[in-house]
Amino acid sequence: MRTFTLLNILIAFLFSSCTTQTEQGYTVTGDIKGIKEGKIVVAYYNRIDDELVKIDSAKIENGLFEMQGKIESPVQVFAMIESEKCGFPFFMENSKISIQSDMDKATSDQWGQKSLPVQITGSKLQAESEVFEKLKTPVLAKTATLSKAYDEANEKYREAKKKGATKEELKNLEDNANEAKEKMEPFYDEMEILAQDYIEQNVNSLFAAHLLSGCISSISLEKGLAYYNKFTPEVQKSYFGKMIKTELDKLKGGSPGSKASEFTSVDINGKTISLSDFRGKYVLIDFWASWCKPCRASNPHLIKLYKKYHSKGVEFIGISDDDSNPKAWHKAVEKDGIGIWHHVLRGLKQSPTGFDKSNDISEAYAIHSLPTKILIDPNGVIIGRYGGGGEDDEAMDRKFEDIFNNK
Known part of the structure; x- marks a missing residue:
């Protein structure tokens, strides 16, 4: 679990300039088969200022689109194809990014939300995230059966509710879903350990800062500060670094030793x-x-x-x-x-x-x-x-x- 030597060498080789962004800005080109025309919008939720930020948008013609501009710091965005009500996340940075996909491969989850699998090249952060996802594969494989059981239990609950099942019947179905979810908890903990090990051993990585920003509120203030202080100054100045600092400052105000906020x-x-x-x-x-x-x-x-x-x-x-x-x-x-x-x-x-x-x-x-x-x-x-x-x-x-x- 804690051996990352080969991975660290790979990251050092592939992403040594991960925190350096070109002055030329970004160029995002896309080729999405199965859609003749439409509009794609790229945005993210700024957790520092608590607001939705639209970065760019473009027309889709014969499946093709292009966006050009410049961002201050790399961020994880969500791209929404408005006409299809379908989208995908990716890491946006000042580089030449290529996106390819096929609308026939779009999938819907149990709540009807559509997502689109994509192939992305040109984003170093995206590439690093894909390396990390491969590290999670063995753990995710262990949860596959449990995850399927959880989804099926939820589906049975929703169907029963539609058909007007009794409160007792719904309670039993809900308990079954909760039981399936509880069985997955140890594997969630395993993935959290995996993420924290990665953070600790990749102090020059913006992706590591992204990982920390996602779990900072669930770890102790002391541990969060220790991780943050190990990051290089360049990482600390990034959007992810600033977001971590903002959360740590808030956590200080709600931790032992601080004056309780009046309300x-x-x-x-x-x-x-x-x-x-x-x-x-x-x-x-x-x-x-x-x-x-x-x-x-x-x-x-x-x-x-x-x-x-x-x-x-x-x-x-x-x-x-x-x-x-x-x-x-x-x-x-x-x-x-x-x-x-x-x-x-x-x-x-x-x-x-x-x-x-x-x-x-x-x-x-x-x-x-x-x-x-x-x-x-x-x-x-x-x-x-x-x-x-x-x-x-x-x-x-x-x-x-x-x-x-x-x-």
Whole structure:
């Protein structure tokens, strides 16, 4: 798993100039068989500024298209063929990039989303990503049967729901799908280790920075900083490097030792509450959602903790990622019996260009995976982070025991 000697030599040979971009800009040419005319649009979601950025577009005539321009830093983009509602991701950089494909090879996933397999040459980042994908092949082969079982279980659930199956029947089918998914978890962990090993051993690689940007919110602050600090200055100055730095800065604000970010919101009962209302007490903030199965599964344990420690000076605040579906939020709180503590929505709003995060509590605490719990002391200082980018729930239990000494 940790032997990359031959791979490192290959990357050093093929991608030694990976972080150097030509001043001439990019030229992207495409030949997509099976489409006479149309339009292709290339864009990406800028996670630093939280906005969708359109890079370029071109007319497709007899399957051919061409785009020319210049970008400040390499990025992973998504190319959408508007007339076909079909697209593909690739790495865009200032070089001569050639794209070839055939519409007959387009596939649809279980949700009806169409994707197009493509052959791309001229992008060093794309080539490096394909080398890394080959490293994942043995692990993906192990998950093939499990992945198929998961897809089939989901399909049975959707079909049963269409036919008006009972709640009990749907629950059984849902449990089957969840069981299939849980069996794949060890292999996801294996691929994460593979990615982190790659990051650690390729400090001059923009692709390694891309990998880190994708998992930065699920690893500890200490580990994220260690990886980032090993990158060369050129990589740190890239879009991927800046994105990592942005996420690390946010994570610092939601990690032990930092002052907890203040927030004010209207709770589930219509009452305005602020974090400062609970100064002088310990506060456990639970970031969750009605649609998050691990969150819901952990609620019985949280109820036990609340009943054990609330009388000793602990307040719980549930912050739900259900802004788009308040009814589901209310229903989940009632069904799980967690209305005994405070509940508010995270405050994420949609805007014409993406999302309005000006009042987003989750953003202030760098929450990117659920469930995540933040423990705050009576002085308003974070003393524990559990879940995304932090420790596990067992560590949280030990922290409570240490604070109250089992009293």
